[in-house]
Amino acid sequence: MQKPKSKFIKVRCNDCENEQALFEKASTTVHCHICGSKLAIPRGGKAKIKGKILEIIE
Ligand SMILES: [Zn+2]
Known part of the structure; x- marks a missing residue:
């Protein structure tokens, strides 16, 4: 059995x-908690990341 890979x-x-942690496959637009800027936009699968990726948390 394979588990689906999901990363933050x-x-x-x-x-x-x-700096904010978010789900790689975000299904809704993720906004910055502080300024409300878009950080991730859903795109059928992996989200499109607008900010700078610092770290992948598995
Ligand atoms: Zn911000």
Whole structure:
């Protein structure tokens, strides 16, 4: 049996440098907690990441 791989990634906001963990396959748009900037946009599978990816948390 195979488990589906799901990862969290740590992303830094381009606008305010807030660091935030989010799901790699986000199904909804993820906004920065601090400034509301878009950090991830769902794209049928992996989300498109708008900020800078700092770390992948498995
Ligand atoms: Zn921000």
